[in-house]
Amino acid sequence: MTEHAPLKLERFLPYRLSILSNTVSQAIAREYQQEFGLSMTEWRVMAVLARFEPLSAREVAEHTAMDKVAVSRALSRLVDAGRVDRERHDGDRRRSVLRLSEEGWRVHDAVAPRARKHEREMLAQLTTEEIDVLARILDKLAPV
Incomplete structure (x- = not known):
């Protein structure tokens, strides 16, 4: 008989980070899903385009560290919904350049303040020192 050594998931860092991420993301996701019909992936794509466009x-x-297929599907839905403009790259017809459309910016500008509010509410549970330490730890573990 072999001995089993199950992970103590409640103490396993990747699991805890995943749970935290899902909890925080789903709180705001419910709002933008109901009001704008956006999935979490679509919102993340829009947020990245808003920050770094054209891409x-x-x-x-x-930029999102998400699966290429999921990003591609999200982009297709966003283009179909008129929230992202897709243009062909001048030098390479196979490459598209993506930007938020006027409608995409309207949705982004409605959702972003809510996302910031959720972040503020979550961070309000921490002291200023804890927020600084958390930021330094995240920068070490997941440099952007």
Whole structure:
């Protein structure tokens, strides 16, 4: 008989980070899903485009650290909904350049303040020193 050594998930850092991320993301996601019909992936794509546009689909996937197929599907839905404009790159017809459309910016500008509010509410549970330490730890573990 072999001995089993199950992970103590409640103490396992990747699991805890995943739970935290999902909890925080889902709180705001319910709001923008109901009001704008946006998925979490679509919002993340829009947020990245707002920050770094213009980008190719590959660059969006790199910035979000999400699966290329999920990003591609989200981009297709956003283009179909008129929230992202897709243009062909001058030098390479196979490459698209993506930007938020006017409608995309309207949605972004409605959702972003809510996301910031959720962040403020979550961080309000920490002291200023704890926030600084958390930021330094995150920068070490997941440099952007």
